[in-house]
Amino acid sequence: MARALVCVCALICAAAAASVPPIGTQPEQVHISYPGVKNSMVVTWSTSNRTESVVEYSLWGDALFRKKAKGNYTVFTDGGTEKRTSYIHRVTLTDLRHGSAYVYHCGSDDGWSDVFYLTSLNESLSFGPRFALYGDMGNENPQSLSRLQKETQIGMYDAVLHIGDFAYDMHEDNGRIGDEFMKQIESIAAYVPYMTCPGNHESAYNFSQYRYRFSMPGHTENLWYSWNIGPAHIISFSTEVYFYLEYGLDLLFRQYEWLKKDLEEANRPEQRAERPWIITMAHRPMYCSDDDRDDCTRFQSYVRRGRNDTTPIAPGLEDLFYKYGVDLELWAHEHTYERLWPVYDYKVYNGSFEEPYVNPKAPVHIITGSAGCREKHDAFIPKPRSWSAFRSTDYGYTRMHLINSTHLYLEQVSDDQYGKVIDDIMLVKETHGPDAWL
Structure with missing residues (x-):
């Protein structure tokens, strides 16, 4: 009897094993x-x-x-x-x-x-999409992950913008860390469009892990692209072309020319009337008040002002974005959250003292790089700059709601404080484009 039971169990186990796909x-x-x-x-x-x-x-x-x-x-x-x-x-x-x-x-x-x-995305121009925004989320210590998983699965977001730095790092252990990270975010990214841009932690092997793993619009291997949703034209680009010149200075100039043409097209009167909001996302910010000697802590940052040590001289992006009336610039890289007053060339251009974000006279910058990673938090300089409106070192992420053609709402969620909203603004633009600065 015992021997018969062993044989039956063996047959059942063999059949079960045979039914499991390779x-x-x-x-x-x-x-x-x-x-x-x-x-x-x-x-x-x-x-x-x-x-x-x-x-x-x-x-x-x-x-x-x-x-x-x-x-x-x-x-x-x-x-x-x-x-x-x-x-x-x-x-x-x-x-x-x-x-x-x-x-x-x-x-x-x-x-x-x-x-x-x-x-599927609502293609109506009157659609008011909701987003989660963050950068710098790692395989280790991804503190915001579980809250984002739940909020995505209960339908709070129409898309997620991951603003560079994935896994820490996707290439480590011969790509196994990248595999594990992509498995972790499946519980978010399998449900809503997961839109990305490259960060410095993707630089190994000429950004190959990033270029191969994701599938963004256009034909630039996910490095830069744009897309439309509701009343917004969203532009994703690479700040890393300013720092990894060993992969080709031509990338910097190709991206700049593409950005210029994309912004020109987005500013055609009929296009700007349909998609009045122009929003950019990229990894390394032009401004920050962190105390870590990153590019954004320098008054002449490469991203903002360009590089004069290249031949030809590499143009920066602040003047370009100002010229074409970019409304909102989203960044990460710093493991903090920082909201800026409307700023151009280190000068504040609030709409008014009472309502700084109502018809501001310069772009608004948001830095949201504190989703959680093994490098932990960054520190701020003790005294904030004049253009810095709010700062937090809490782990967390940002929510954005494109309400309509004139109103855009942003709020910062603290995961350290169990999902508490610690900062929020309503950005109001009755006029979009370069004329908004007049």
Whole structure:
């Protein structure tokens, strides 16, 4: 009897093992992004072995997985000593019903992901999207992660903007830290578009981990791009082109020319009337009052003023953004939160003493780099600069609500204080564009 039971157990175990798909073809690190094309969404994931790239999906409430879309994969070889290879799969879902919820999973008959849901972007110009904003979130000590996971899954956000520095660092342990981080954020990024820009912690092997893992709009390997949502035109770019010249000075000039053309197009009267808000996001800020000798602590920062030690001289970005009436500039890098008064060339241009953010005469800057990482907090200089309005070293992140064409709301959440809102502003712009500064 005992021997028979052992045989039966062995057969059951063998059958169970046979039914488990090979681990190398099992999808992981699922995340979605908006490709900049109406009624579309890109689903990206990774496998260890080569397999098909398929997404099965359906409208919420319909029979599951009535639709199928196929894509392709890119072979990515990490630059570390083991030269680990993975397969990055991308499938674009098209003809989605705008503002509608869908259920999906991804993979192939060799292995399927968990079931997720997404909401296609509302393409209306009157749509008032809500965002979570942060940078500098690591695999170790990602203190804000659990709160962001819950808030995303209960539908608080239409998109997430991760403003550089992922995992700390994605290339470490031959890319395994990157894998673990992408698994961690799956519980956010599989549900809402996870829009990114590169930071200094992505620099290894010419930013290859960043360039391969994400799927942003355009054809610049995720380094710079723009997209539209509701009443806003959002521009993502790389500040790192000013610091890693070994990867090519031409990147700096190519990005600058692209930025100039993109801003010119966004400022055509018919375009600015439709998308009056122009918002930029990039990693290293032009201004900060931190005490760490970063670029933003210098009056002549590379990002703000450019570099005069290159041939030709590399132009900075403050004058360009001012010329084209950029409303809001989002930054990270400093492991703090700092809100600035409207500022240009180190001078404050408040709308008025009583209402500084009502019709301000210069762009508004927000630094939100305190989501949590192994490098912990940064410190501030004891006395804030005249353009610094509010500072906090709490771990946390920022929420943004684009209410309409004239009102934009921002608030800072402290994870140290259990989700308390510790700062908020309403930015009001009755006039957008360069004329707003007059």
